[in-house]
Amino acid sequence: MFRSSIVARLSGKTRAGFRRGTGVAVTVAALALALSACGADTETGAAEPSTTTTTTSSRPATTSTTTAPASTATSAPAALPRTSTQTPTTTVTLEETVPAAVPAAAPVAEPALMPAVVCMNLQDAQDLIQAQGVFFSRSTDATGRGRKQVLDANWIVVAQSPGVGVPITEGVADLSVVKIGEPNPC
Structure with missing residues (x-):
């Protein structure tokens, strides 16, 4: 203050x-x-905004006066002065940039199919699912004790959902597992 x-x-x-x-x-x-802040991001493929350039030039009005010489041989009245006036000229140039065409959408990839992963160690099963193009799968303790699978290589897959050959997306594959050495059908 x-x-x-x-x-x-x-x-x-x-x-x-x-x-x-x-x-x-x-x-x-x-x-x-x-x-x-109104500009478009060109790295993401967004179209460039159209630009307009305006050029204006103007010249001031000019006046010129010319008087014709008087004739001595005749008695005609003296010539009137001639006046010419130029009007101001304005030039406007407009330039517009047309946005680039939006690229066509990428072709849709074939859906990933669930591979057979029963009786594989959990880490290898996840690697095989990821090789199909799905990077998020779930695993649950098949004993019902709710144990978390911290070290995936210490667990074996005893059941899978969905079955072999069913199309899968992220998070759909659910693998039921037990620790290696615990009773299992493998």
């Missing part, structure tokens, strides 16, 4: 005038920032 009153006194503006000038400056800065 002290600082703004000193600046106002030095600039000869009252507090209200100082605030009004600051408000205008802030508004202009915000408008400039908003306009500069």
